[in-house]
Amino acid sequence: MTSPSRADIILYDGVCGLCNGFVQFVLPRDREGIFRFAALQSPVARDLLSRHGKDPTDLDTISVVVSRAGEGERLLQKSRAVLHVFWRLGVPWTLSALFAPLPTRLLDAAYDVVARNRYKLFGKSDTCVLPAPEWRDRFLDT
Secondary structure, eight states: OOOTTTSEEEEEOTTBHHHHHHHHHHHHHOTTOOEEEEETTSHHHHHHHHHTTOOTTOTTOOEEEEEETTTEEEEEEHHHHHHHHHHHHOTTGGGGGGGTTSOHHHHHHHHHHHHHHHHHHHOBOSSOOOOOGGGGGGBTTO
16 A cells, blocks of 8 residues: 555545545545545645645646655645546556647646536535445544
8 A cells, every 4th residue: 555645645536426436436436545635625635736836726627736856735626637547547547648748728627618618517516425334444533
């Protein structure tokens, strides 16, 4: 399992059905423990986003904080964040790299259409969903 200090951190809307579904998709496929998770509504996410000069109240954007030894930290958002997650999950999800050459502007436009309609299409919870006990240590905000 990847050290928590070296893990990439996925920041997601904790009340969004699509976002929670994405987290539930990633968890069993992330056998090496590459990812940690924090809801955008949490103090952890607010601190990380503020540190990168981003609006911590913007719940329409999935973000991934990428940490690499010697490189520091960088923040990926929207389509580039999603593509990064798929790439790190390995085969067959690395096939998402076929979208990587497309302009970020185009990919983010498609992302924004889904983000604007996600509550209508996938539902919304009143509170953030709690992770299963076997995955609780992967969540930074529980």
